[in-house]
Amino acid sequence: MKSFLIALLLVAAGVQATQGQSAAMPPAIPPGPSMQDTEAWIKRELKAVGSGQIRRMGEGSVEKVSIEDAALSECKLTVRLVVWPELNRGGQVLIPRKNTYNVTLLMNDLVRVESGVWYSKQPGFGPTYFVDTNATPVRDGFAGIPVRDKEAADQIAAVFRRAAILCGAHLQPEEGAAAEGRHIASKERGGTSASTA
Numbered sequence: 001m002k003s004f005l006i007a008l009l010l011v012a013a014g015v016q017a018t019q020g021q022s023a024a025m026p027p028a029i030p031p032g033p034s035m036q037d038t039e040a041w042i043k044r045e046l047k048a049v050g051s052g053q054i055r056r057m058g059e060g061s062v063e064k065v066s067i068e069d070a071a072l073s074e075c076k077l078t079v080r081l082v083v084w085p086e087l088n089r090g091g092q093v094l095i096p097r098k099n100t101y102n103v104t105l106l107m108n109d110l111v112r113v114e115s116g117v118w119y120s121k122q123p124g125f126g127p128t129y130f131v132d133t134n135a136t137p138v139r140d141g142f143a144g145i146p147v148r149d150k151e152a153a154d155q156i157a158a159v160f161r162r163a164a165i166l167c168g169a170h171l172q173p174e175e176g177a178a179a180e181g182r183h184i185a186s187k188e189r190g191g192t193s194a195s196t197a
Helices: 002-017 035-050 150-166
Strands: 052-056 062-073 076-089 092-094 099-106 113-120 128-133 145-147 191-195
Touching: 035 062, 035 076, 035 145, 035 150, 052 128, 062 145, 076 145, 113 150, 128 150, 145 150
Parallel strands: none
Antiparallel strands: 052 062, 062 076, 076 092, 076 099, 113 128, 113 191, 128 145
């Protein structure tokens, strides 16, 4: 796993060199993990890396995410995740609902992959970290795949970017990506969002 992540770091310098190429030309693929290694990481590691408590909800309550399944095959990424609150009511934990989401992305169609964070303005609510792309569907007024913490968001975004590059996607530079345009949660849920890339 360490060698895989080290290889991802070596990709960053090579990615910038491809940004000025014509859209008609397939982008050059910088050195880094192979498609086979990338597919294997997503299948083996994504569930463990992304799952866990995603934010505090006040009064000892939390919101959690579990990535139930993930696979990358023939440049199509599928992720199934479950998000649910655990509400603390006088020491009793209640789970009023569980929401299951199925996300499918065609990696060669991506132009933006980024990690970000959503901040709630409600007292006692912690931040929600996520991985988002230009093609991630909006759910409940919020776009992006929620994950455990910033480290997980950054790591998963790097793997997704590598997969997109291997699939021939023309990605924007990470510095130019902006999460605010996609995340309508700031209007509907009283919070603000920002890119952490």
